[in-house]
Amino acid sequence: MNKRRTFMIGILFLGVFVIMIPQSINYAYGHGLSGDMVNASLGDRNVTLRIEMKPPFLLAEAPQDATIEMRLFDTNTDRNIQHVTYLVSLYKADKLIMRDWFHAHDGDLFIKIRPTDQQRTVINAPIEPILGGFLGSKDAPALAQGPIFLDGGLYHFSVEIFSIDFDQTILDPPIKFDAYVSIGETTTYAVTNGAEQEVSVRTYYDNVQSFSFDEKNKLVKFSMPVNWDKQYLSQVPVIHQEVVIPKSFTELVAEKYTGVLNGVRLPSGSVMVDDADPNELVIHYLIPNQQLLQIADHIQMMGNGDTNTAEFILAVGDVELGMPLQVGGSDQMPEGQMMAMSSKFHVMMSWSPDVIEPGKTASFSFHFMDMRTGAMINNVTYDFVLLKDGQEIMRKDGQTTGAIGSEQYTFRESQQGSVTMRLENLNDTGESVDFNIQVVPEFPLSVLMVMGIMVTAMLAAIRFKSIRLMQH
Numbered sequence: 001m002n003k004r005r006t007f008m009i010g011i012l013f014l015g016v017f018v019i020m021i022p023q024s025i026n027y028a029y030g031h032g033l034s035g036d037m038v039n040a041s042l043g044d045r046n047v048t049l050r051i052e053m054k055p056p057f058l059l060a061e062a063p064q065d066a067t068i069e070m071r072l073f074d075t076n077t078d079r080n081i082q083h084v085t086y087l088v089s090l091y092k093a094d095k096l097i098m099r100d101w102f103h104a105h106d107g108d109l110f111i112k113i114r115p116t117d118q119q120r121t122v123i124n125a126p127i128e129p130i131l132g133g134f135l136g137s138k139d140a141p142a143l144a145q146g147p148i149f150l151d152g153g154l155y156h157f158s159v160e161i162f163s164i165d166f167d168q169t170i171l172d173p174p175i176k177f178d179a180y181v182s183i184g185e186t187t188t189y190a191v192t193n194g195a196e197q198e199v200s201v202r203t204y205y206d207n208v209q210s211f212s213f214d215e216k217n218k219l220v221k222f223s224m225p226v227n228w229d230k231q232y233l234s235q236v237p238v239i240h241q242e243v244v245i246p247k248s249f250t251e252l253v254a255e256k257y258t259g260v261l262n263g264v265r266l267p268s269g270s271v272m273v274d275d276a277d278p279n280e281l282v283i284h285y286l287i288p289n290q291q292l293l294q295i296a297d298h299i300q301m302m303g304n305g306d307t308n309t310a311e312f313i314l315a316v317g318d319v320e321l322g323m324p325l326q327v328g329g330s331d332q333m334p335e336g337q338m339m340a341m342s343s344k345f346h347v348m349m350s351w352s353p354d355v356i357e358p359g360k361t362a363s364f365s366f367h368f369m370d371m372r373t374g375a376m377i378n379n380v381t382y383d384f385v386l387l388k389d390g391q392e393i394m395r396k397d398g399q400t401t402g403a404i405g406s407e408q409y410t411f412r413e414s415q416q417g418s419v420t421m422r423l424e425n426l427n428d429t430g431e432s433v434d435f436n437i438q439v440v441p442e443f444p445l446s447v448l449m450v451m452g453i454m455v456t457a458m459l460a461a462i463r464f465k466s467i468r469l470m471q472h
Helices: 002-014 289-302 445-471
Strands: 017-019 023-026 035-042 045-054 066-074 084-092 095-104 108-115 122-124 142-146 153-163 169-183 185-193 195-203 210-214 219-225 238-246 257-261 271-274 280-288 309-316 337-341 345-352 361-370 381-388 391-399 404-410 417-424 433-439
Touching: 035 361, 035 404, 045 153, 045 169, 045 404, 066 084, 066 153, 084 108, 095 108, 095 142, 185 210, 195 210, 195 219, 219 238, 238 309, 238 404, 257 271, 257 280, 280 289, 280 361, 289 345, 337 433, 345 433, 381 404, 391 404
Parallel strands: 017 169, 108 142
Antiparallel strands: 023 035, 035 045, 035 169, 045 066, 066 108, 084 095, 084 153, 122 142, 153 169, 185 195, 195 238, 210 219, 219 309, 238 280, 257 309, 271 280, 337 345, 345 361, 361 404, 381 391, 381 417, 417 433
């Protein structure tokens, strides 16, 4: 391995053909989701790296093979960048668990992850002869076997692109991307309430740090790490947590619950009950981007909260606990969300960032409920379709992780304006729901300067007129 890496580095420094290109990165985080997309500028091209994990739902307590697909493509044309050499580093909680070179002739890199308890990760795949990267295609993915996805929480992919277009075209400096995927983990806690019971917390974001049960007030409390910096949070589309309560635990079983996050009482639509299982209730925390940003404001305003921790409280029934989160005068429909219905499905969709602009990756999250009972529906399959002026501009298969679906897309300049997002053939029923979204062009600097000059001139004219009136 060391000889191959030394050979690779030697070629990069000798440089058969080295191109130096200014680059800039826009980060997009997929925390709690099964994939991530990151944008960068490459000369006069906008490029996107998409990382997708299949299957989308993995639990650390039940390890299984998974496939990671990395696709580097031109954002404006949706065409793959050819002959890409990747240096892929994978971290869990700042611990490096894999680092190696890979190559994709067509830009699509496939790595099969096989979780094992061995000490180090070993790659098994053919090697590209010029730059020495492991080859991984859809039909023959590179096999990475090692201590990967054995623990729940966030996994950080640090990806550097060293060649594009031709095997000999070396980037100096390389393009660097940071992307994330999440592995679910269920932690079960024994609680005493006359008799011993078990309550579980299933996290899709990060590991649970602490857990307690307040028997007197019937409160479940738990915490996990979260960075409450708003710049960081602006890229997090949703945080999804679950509390699992056995139905035999009658004092905690209810039709409705109140959720509190860092002292803020969440809207009722963010705490939902799934009672489909005959033996247990699953209470879902679904906290979209807009709510996360408002809670971050609350933490900053109070000045005494932990800016690195999310503290959850779950209370039985509808109770006045914590400070209410004011969202447009209603606790039912937070800003930054839409709802749509078919005869069988009730779908809520949220998006990030607030303003969808061409050239910037937009993340969409949605969860599904039964129209008749209001219960969450898990493992929903659908076709994710985008239409502009009646013409289809994008289509892909999708499936929820539990009851939560997530998709990402980077719109082109020609696709600004009104766009229809359609989720088709929900669970193979033929039913669909539509959402109308707006892709807004970013104001050019020249326009902002003209507007600034106009405003300044108007203020000057008003001030001059006021002075003249005062003189008279």
